[in-house]
Amino acid sequence: MKYSYLSLFFILLSCFQFTTCFAQDKKIEDKVEALLAKMTLKEKIGQMNQLNGRMPSEKLYQQIRNGEVGSILNAENPELVNQLQKIAKEESTLGIPLVIARDVIHGFKTIFPIPLGQAASFDPEIVEIGSQIAAREAYEKGIRWTFAPMMDIARDSRWGRIAESFGEDTYLSEIMAVAMVKGFQGKDLSNPASIAACAKHFIAYGAAEGGRDYNLTNITQRQLRNFYLPPFEKAIREAGCATLMTSFNANDGIPASGNEFLLRTVLRKEWGFDGVVVTDYNSIRDMVRIGFSEDNKDAAMKAANAGVDMEMASGTYLQNMEALIAEGKVEQKTIDDAVRNILRLKYRLGLFENPYVNLKVKSSIYSENHLQAAKKAAEESFVLLKNKNNLLPLKNTIKTIAIIGPMADASHDQMGTWAFDGEKGMTQTPLKALQKQYGKDVKFIYEQGLAFSRDNNKTNFSKAIEVAKQADVVLLFLGEEAILSGEAHSLAEINLKGAQSQLLEELSKTRKPVVTMIMAGRALTIEKETALSDAVLYLWHPGTMGGPAVADILFGKAVPSGKLPITFPKYAGQIPVYYNHDKIGRPAKKTEILLNDIPLEAKQSSLGTTSYYLDAAFDNLFDFGYGLSYTTFEYSNLSLSTDVLSKSDILTVTVDLKNTGKFQANEVVQLYTSDLVGSIARPIKELKDFRRINLKPGESKKVAFKLPVSKLAFWNINNIQTVEPGKFTLMVGGNSYDVLQKDFTVAP
Structure with missing residues (x-):
């Protein structure tokens, strides 16, 4: 076999790195053994x-x-x-x-x-x-x-x-x-x-x-x-x-x-x-x-x-x-x-040579590049769940905006759980960021409405309603305080606490468009709140730079691209609910009778003998991988390099993605597979890869994946990790359910 000089260089470099790492490891092991030999049992x-x-x-x-x-x-x-x-x-x-x-x-x-x-x-x-x-x-x-x-x-x-x-x-x-x-x-x-x-x-x-x-x-x-x-x-x-x-x-x-x-x-x-x-x-x-x-x-x-x-x-x-x-x-x-x-x-860790803190070093804490990285992370984490009539991004014709809600200026809670060393004085909230970044062109009117997320005092509802009536659009910040999630903070009900839902309900009666933004440490049951809102943006707990990120997303300087990493149930009683559950013998057909359809004094019946809740219908509120954008994306021409593979093969998957909207944006292209028959019940689908793709308006791109067949392996009925031969379905789309699909076979 012939090698180019460049290939030989990389081979020699790899050998050198391996030899160096081996020598370093041996040196450390020698030091460990030498020190261990000196230690008393009590010191050990x-x-x-x-x-x-x-x-x-x-x-x-x-x-x-x-x-x-x-x-x-x-x-x-x-x-x-x-x-x-x-x-x-x-x-x-x-x-x-x-x-x-x-x-x-x-x-x-x-x-x-x-x-x-x-x-x-x-x-x-x-x-x-x-x-x-x-x-x-x-x-x-x-x-x-x-x-x-x-x-x-x-x-x-x-x-x-x-x-x-x-x-x-x-x-x-x-x-x-x-x-x-x-x-x-x-x-x-x-x-x-x-x-x-x-x-x-x-x-x-x-x-x-x-x-x-x-x-x-x-x-x-x-x-x-x-x-x-x-x-x-x-x-x-x-x-x-x-x-x-x-x-x-x-x-x-x-x-x-x-x-x-x-x-x-x-x-x-x-x-x-x-x-x-x-x-x-x-x-x-x-x-x-x-x-x-x-x-x-x-x-x-x-x-x-x-x-x-x-x-x-x-x-x-x-x-x-x-x-x-x-x-x-x-x-x-x-x-x-x-x-x-x-x-x-x-x-x-180098502690024996360098155990002390250098107290004179110039600090990088809160440096501009750190803050900008935190802002970008927040922007990419936001998930747009609803956007009726393309209310977002906010248009430049909007001149007066009402900012309402307990989470609009919650500098401590915005950081979320396990932020021991975070400082609320350094947290940039949505209220402050909107006023600072866009206050010259837009009139912002702020009324908290509720003092904190668990507040049941409705005394200030009337003030919030009056503020909303003066505005072209309402930005409503709801959610949960940081202390409500994290260790030892489990909840039996995961709805919005306090009078937050009632506040939204009253604001919706003003007939002003309402953008509801939710800061939370978990998926909340927000079916009612989603229906009452014109747009819904899920912010999680976004951290130090959550405010500037929210401001730029709302005004279109940045475009939401987040996708849900968890399934959102309609009711807590549906939990556990997750997209990749095993296949079952009697899945719901979604045509079964529901609670309100059952006649009085009906004869005892199994009502269709499938797996569903009589009182919760069939669908989740939002599925894993779901997330909207300010633009729209079109998937087409899903193609597989072959439809029959061996266990050692790599499947090439391509799909055409087109930005059919008006904004340059990122789309998370998700690839799933389903093992149709296995020695044990298999998940209905499993995420196997994803790509973040940025496209300009009207731009198309052929997105390619390399899927090694080895990634289809699982621990089977004999507790052996292997790829079992058989038929599979491959799916590609923008979430876990809205997908294009093709079948392929792994040969014995």
């Missing part, structure tokens, strides 16, 4: 202990001196970080630095949209850039480890932590998780502005029964393999995620922090993970409450033997591990392996 156990540093005390300082702490949570300023590191480096026997950790979830100071909103962008680039910026800002304050991304598959919007997720789809979660890990960690963990990411929560936490946080799950191993584990595997094997966090829940009766099969067989043996496994806060002690462990000592034994390297906050290792080893209930090798993983992380 100390490395497995993570404590909260929010309120530091002399007790904590002494524990660090004694070598009893491996990591600190929530050291909230760089001066404190340096103080703690100085004690660890200069006053402990071995001088092992601490890993300073913090929940940096969707931004540090510059807050980006919540992860669910970022997923709506279908743009991994903005996710990676956002986590790069978060890492850079956090690094300046001494933070070297974050507990993100959360890649739990979430199909229930009653669960408050759905806000931290990338939604209901496995493939979209894989793509976004990989992007976020790469952004946080960069190419080298020891480089300035790189921090260790953490894949969480392992596993199935997003499937908590009833959407109640911390609750049990009963996901089968096959379901884990097909839907819940892939984002974790991708984050670890493709992006090199440095750490992993166990979840609070017990699945099939086994708490995650005590699940040896998941932590040793799947994570270590199958995936080759050599990073740190840390528990969630106090979750080892929670195993006692669950009834999986007799007491804290028993819980510490089960967690260590299962493969948990470091425990967060609960202290059971420090209190019990020496006795457990003396009693032969935990092997010395188990402790050594855990400490190897922890020391390896610290060497990879």
Whole structure:
């Protein structure tokens, strides 16, 4: 075989990089072993202990001196970080630095949209850039480890932590998780502005029964393999995620922090993970409450033997591990392996050489490029759900606009959940941004109407109605406060709280066009509100730059392109509802009788023997992948390179996309497949790829996908991952239901 000089160059470069990485890894392993050999048992156990540093005390300082702490949570300023590191480096026997950790979830100071909103962008680039910026800002304050991304598959919007997720789809979660890990960690963990990411929560936490946080799950191993584990595997094997966090829940009766099969067989043996496994806060002690462990000592034994390297906050290792080893209930090798993983992380982070924060470095926090990146992310996250008579973008003939609602100027709540270090004083709200950017040409009249999202006081409704009557259009900002979503904030009903719906109802009676914008951390049941509005724009919690992003979207300087990463139900009683559910034997035909059609004293009947709710009709409010634009797109000429493939083939898919409207805009072209027959029931369809395509008015483009047949693999009836031969349907469109489709076959 002949190679060009360029080919030879890249081959040699690859060999050099591999050799260099191998040499670096060996060097680190040698350092780990040398340090491990010097450590006492107590010092080893100390490395497995993570404590909260929010309120530091002399007790904590002494524990660090004694070598009893491996990591600190929530050291909230760089001066404190340096103080703690100085004690660890200069006053402990071995001088092992601490890993300073913090929940940096969707931004540090510059807050980006919540992860669910970022997923709506279908743009991994903005996710990676956002986590790069978060890492850079956090690094300046001494933070070297974050507990993100959360890649739990979430199909229930009653669960408050759905806000931290990338939604209901496995493939979209894989793509976004990989992007976020790469952004946080960069190419080298020891480089300035790189921090260790953490894949969480392992596993199935997003499937908590009833959407109640911390609750049990009963996901089968096959379901884990097909839907819940892939984002974790991708984050670890493709992006090199440095750490992993166990979840609070017990699945099939086994708490995650005590699940040896998941932590040793799947994570270590199958995936080759050599990073740190840390528990969630106090979750080892929670195993006692669950009834999986007799007491804290028993819980510490089960967690260590299962493969948990470091425990967060609960202290059971420090209190019990020496006795457990003396009693032969935990092997010395188990402790050594855990400490190897922890020391390896610290060497990879460069902490031994560079533990301190440089207090003199010029800060990048809130720099212009950070703010503009956050603004772009917000713009791409917004989902246009309705736009009657093309009300949006607002026309230049509009001279007076009423701004109403509790979320129009909610600088704190706009940041959303898990924005610990965000500052409301730096948040740019829609009210302020609209006044600043467009106030010279448009008269804005503001009346809050309700003081906050849960407010039931209708005293100011009359003022809001009078303001609306004076305006050409009403901009109504509704939603939920940041505190209503996130950890421990589950809801039984996911409707708009307080008197928000009544406010919209009264405003609609003015006959003025109403643009309803919703800031929320989840999908809300807004069927009534959508019907009452002329346009609906879903903003999620958009972060620091949400205001300027809203302003530019409303006036057409930017065009909405977001697509829903979760299905919107009409009623909470429909949950769980998600697009990629397995096929069933009696799906609804959508011609069945409904509740109000049943005659009085009707004879007992099964009413059609299909699967549907008598009182909820058949369709979701909005389907996965749905999202409108200010323009329109036409799909045509779906073509497959062949209709018969082998398991090793790659299918080329093309479709013509045309912008048939008046605005240059992005369209998220989505590719789905359906496995028509399998050894187990298969999903009705599954997202396999997507492209963001930008087109000018009238412009057409042939969009091409390369679909390896290997992407059709699943864990089958024998719990083997394979592509089963048979017939498939391929679908391409702008959402999960409005698609073009063609069939193909995978040969045996």
